[in-house]
Amino acid sequence: MVALDVPDAGQALALRDQLGDTVGWFKIGLRLFVAEGPQLVAAIGATHKVFLDLKFHDIPNTVAEAIESAGRLGVDMVNVHAGGGVEMLAAAAKAAEAFPDMLLIAVTVLTSDSMPKEQAAVVALERAQMARDAGLDGVVCSVHEAAAIKHACGPHFITVTPGIRWGDQDLQDQKRVADPAGAIRGGSDYLVVGRPIIKAADPRAAALEAQSMMHSALCL
């Protein structure tokens, strides 16, 4: 998944066209959705799968209604923040039942969180189990927590992992990171990559490089 963290539709569509079939999914987050809204979701959704990453975190009724709106947009994946608690997660899952093709996942502990890794592992696992029990399809976590979450929640429970960096790339604000091969070996189902691709001098070459590292891990 490539995170389209760009300011406007023009740049988002240019990246989409440049990356083409090197990626299957695009992630639309706060910056782009606030700027361009549902029209851009429809444009990206015409050619690729869309993960609407707005991390809903509010009272249960408000989140359930937001999930319903996301379902009407036709996105393929949407998320809430597990920190909203079990009632909020259950309300979101109930609202998502009307959209069986849309995956609903919960953010466990942000990959930028500075909490110690050992503590993040415990909290992420607790939140993942809460999300599974509430009926969600999976979680956003770091690669470091993915294997334990899969082990505890089952092989069909999806792990989506941002915080992907390779070579001598700058970690920027990310704390719990791994490279694409490590993510595959760690049990990640979907890797989220933003700046290492969208800010690269050649985004397509960077996407292909990430892909080749993923494939080499799959072949081992």
Ligand SMILES: O=c1ccn([C@@H]2O[C@H](COP(=O)(O)O)[C@@H](O)[C@H]2O)c(=O)[nH]1
């Ligand atoms: O825990 C989380 C949850 C979401 N994200 C999002 O993923 C991308 C990562 O971007 P990079 O530029 O590759 O760091 C970004 O859109 C975040 O909002 C995350 O990083 N961590």
